[in-house]
């Protein structure tokens with residue numbers, strides 16, 4: 001086979017590949033490897049479907065998570081500073097909590113007001129501002145962050161960092177920190193090519209500073225093009241995410257979670273539903289993302305905010321959920337927390353069924369696909385760990401054991417959903433983890449805690465240190 005390099009791809013394909021790689025925090029070459037591996041693994045089960053647009057829109061929320069990583073964004077003074085506002089959103093989508101410092105030059109391009117509105121906290125601008133020093137202080141700004149991102153990193157800022165200057169708030173914080181630093185250089189191509197810049201960059205990389213970009217393309221100045229454009233916000237966010245994930249329990253693992261109820265239409269206004277709130281499934285998705293996993297949650301209709309840092313695929317019916325789960329495979333683990341309707345109406349009326357005197361309609365039901373059972377029984381592309389839920393009202397453990405065998409899954413998380421337990425829609429849960437080696441009964445705890453404990457068990461198993 002003739003060899004193919006990324007450089008030989010056309011520009012549009014290269015751009016798409018760069019964005020996809022950035023989204024996954026991989027190099028472009030690694031992304032190509034993943035695509036080829038997936039295509040090879042899936043030729044036997046609908047490879048074409050994976051590249052087709054999914055049935056329902058997929059999006060991420062820009063909600064910082066309470067226990068998300070803390071990122072200090074230092075905005076330097078270049079025209080690319082306008083992209084830093086978008087970068088704030090992209091980082092928040094991944095669950096990060098942001099604080100920002102604007103250099104004096106940056107304030108010519110973006111205002112502390114705009115930055116403060118997006119982060120929900122005032123922007124820090126001055127080393128000698130008594131209020132900032134009293135409130136937080138530059139040493140705490142340096143220490144309180146899990147990662148410092150400098151974007152745009154101008155030629156001047158790079159030079160100051162390489163030389164260890166500390167004559168303004170940004171440089172003082174950068175000198176005082178022992179946390180990882182990621183820089184996104186942005187400057188005119190000639191400044192980027194200058195020997196002094198190359199020397200400074202070599203010094204910074206030797207000091208352990210990570211670099212994303214710059215990219216080639218047009219500059220702000222008319223007629224200028226070359227290497228020096230700041231990396232796209234999505235690329236910077238992906239680079240930040242991959243630095244933060246290193247060492248996390250589920251780093252590099254992909255997890256699919258189903259959550260919420262399904263709605264099965266009878267006619268355009270009526271449907272069959274159940275009382276699931278989606279709280280437990282959403283908490284599991286959030287805990288998996290916080291542990292560094294790449295998470296897809298396939299959710300039925302719920303009244304909850306999307307979990308931060310998670311790909312959300314919204315569906316209504318069991319059949320849509322089934323298709324979305326298939327499209328989201330392959331995965332290292334899949335957790336089926338959704339309360340999928342077992343049946344749907346055999347026929348769906350195109351118009352509203354009219355009430356007629358003495359002619360009560362009869363609803364004929366037909367069975368929905370069993371998503372858990374189908375994924376657990378796959379002969380190829382089965383996630384290493386398949387976890388089902390069992391909502392039971394009697395004989396909880398005995399029924400859960402039987403369900404584990406019948407569904408072919410590895411674990412069942414069994415819970416008592418009798419009316420007096422208050423589990424449905426409530427914030428607490430009492431569960432038993434049923435595995436091949438026995439039953440662990442966990443004390444009553446918040447659904448968030450159940451989620452974190454389950455994710456710890458999943459991480460230990462995928463890591464080979466449990467069961």
Ligand code: C5P
Pocket residue numbers: 258318336337338339340341342368369370371372373387388389390391
């Ligand atoms: O059979 P039962 O509904 O009690 O099984 C519950 C488990 O099976 C849950 O994990 C649920 O998400 C999953 N399930 C499914 N597809 C169905 C029915 C249940 O994935 N059609």
